[in-house]
Amino acid sequence: MTTRTAHPSRGRQRSGPSHAVHRGRQGRGPVLVAVAALAVLGAAGFAAVGGGSSGTGATHAGDKGQATERARSGRVGAAGPAHGSRSPSPGPATTSAPASPRTSPTPEIPATGPGTFVTAAGGSTRVGSGTLLRYRVDVENGIDLSTADVARQVERILADPRGWTAGGRSAFQRVSSGPTDFVVRVATPGTVDRICGEYGLDTGGEVNCDVAQQVMVNLKRWLLATPVYAHRVKDYRALIINHEVGHFLGHGHVGCPGSGQPAPVMMQQIKGMHGCLPNVWPYDEKGRYLTGPAVS
Numbered sequence: 523m524t525t526r527t528a529h530p531s532r533g534r535q536r537s538g539p540s541h542a543v544h545r546g547r548q549g550r551g552p553v554l555v556a557v558a559a560l561a562v563l564g565a566a567g568f569a570a571v572g573g574g575s576s577g578t579g580a581t582h583a584g585d586k587g588q589a590t591e592r593a594r595s596g597r598v599g600a601a602g603p604a605h606g607s608r609s610p611s612p613g614p615a616t617t618s619a620p621a622s623p624r625t626s627p628t629p630e631i632p633a634t635g636p637g638t639f640v641t642a643a644g645g646s647t648r649v650g651s652g653t654l655l656r657y658r659v660d661v662e663n664g665i666d667l668s669t670a671d672v673a674r675q676v677e678r679i680l681a682d683p684r685g686w687t688a689g690g691r692s693a694f695q696r697v698s699s700g701p702t703d704f705v706v707r708v709a710t711p712g713t714v715d716r717i718c719g720e721y722g723l724d725t726g727g728e729v730n731c732d733v734a735q736q737v738m739v740n741l742k743r744w745l746l747a748t749p750v751y752a753h754r755v756k757d758y759r760a761l762i763i764n765h766e767v768g769h770f771l772g773h774g775h776v777g778c779p780g781s782g783q784p785a786p787v788m789m790q791q792i793k794g795m796h797g798c799l800p801n802v803w804p805y806d807e808k809g810r811y812l813t814g815p816a817v818s
Contacts, residue, residue: 629745633727634712635662642673643698649681650693655703657696662709665741675756676706679763684803686767689811704735704770706763714740729792730762732769739766748792750800761787761802768804779814786814 639660648654657680659673673696679685680694687693709717711727717738718724718731725731731738739762747758764787776788781797787804798814805811 630666631742631745632664632710632712634716635664635710637709637713637716638663639707639709640669641698642669642696644670644673644696645698646677646681646694646696648693648695650687650690652687652689652691652693654693654695656701657694658698658702658705659696660705660707662707662713662741665708665710667708667741667744672708675759676763679760680767682760682803684805684807685764686771686804688805688809692771702735704737704767706737706739706767708739708741708744710741714738730766732766735770737763737766737770739763750791750795754800757800757802761791764802764804775817776814777817779812784812786812789814 639662642659642661657676659669659676661667661669661672677696681687707717711725714730715725715727717736718733721731721733723731723733725738725740728740728742730740730743743762744759745755746752747755751758751761768788773788775790776786778785778789778796778798783798784801784806785791785795785798787802789798791798791800801812803812
């Protein structure tokens with residue numbers, strides 16, 4: 523879900539098999555005992571070189587399942603390639619007790635921050651043929667994100683041929699100083715809540731907003747996305763930017779146009795897909811605007 527303030531249009535989302543006990547015929551007892559002894563010795567030797575069904579191999583299979591479950595647990599979604607959970611690589615076989623599962627680091631998301639920002643240096647070339655809109659990219663102080671990397675991602679999103687430039691009415695250029703038309707700010711949940719709340723919007727520590735020429739991006743959503751996009755976090759970042767910049771351009775929320783159709787970027791996809799397919803771009807590859815019925 524995102525929240526926004528209205529902006530006028532600037533024209534511009536597994537016990538083994540049971541072993542039956544048979545009495546051998548008289549005279550065969552010693553033979554069977556010898557065979558049994560050989561079998562025990564053989565099994566022990568097999569286990570000593572790692573051929574048993576238990577031990578490290580089974581432990582790593584369990585680790586993988588736990589890692590996947592952690593990635594899908596109550597933090598809304600998993601992080602993408604740079605932050606994804608990974609299973610440990612199998613080590614040498616051993617008959618000792620299996621090591622404890624190794625846990626993968628999860629993104630550190632401070633509840634709130636100082637409310638001050640660092641601006642990404644440099645700038646971009648102009649993209650698009652419409653009215654030029656200059657924007658800045660800021661990252662809140664204390665967040666473990668590269669401002670240059672965030673700026674590059676935002677630039678790529680706004681320059682994509684399926685983005686808002688496809689309509690021919692808006693052009694974008696990133697700057698680091700001078701006049702701007704809007705600013706993209708990645709901030710902690712608490713800071714997003716405070717800034718959005720100043721304009722009467724309740725982001726609940728979870729979502730983004732567009733207020734007063736500020737596209738406020740919740741750090742939690744930037745790092746974790748949502749369940750639908752848990753393995754496509756960078757795609758979800760495109761949805762965040764396109765949705766909130768769409769509000770800045772004057773576009774309101776819309777619903778799913780029909781089961782099996784691409785979800786419009788102005789649909790609140792965090793609230794559910796309602797039969798639509800995931801999509802993070804306002805236009806398709808043929809330049810057609812993707813929209814749906816207006817919702818309040």
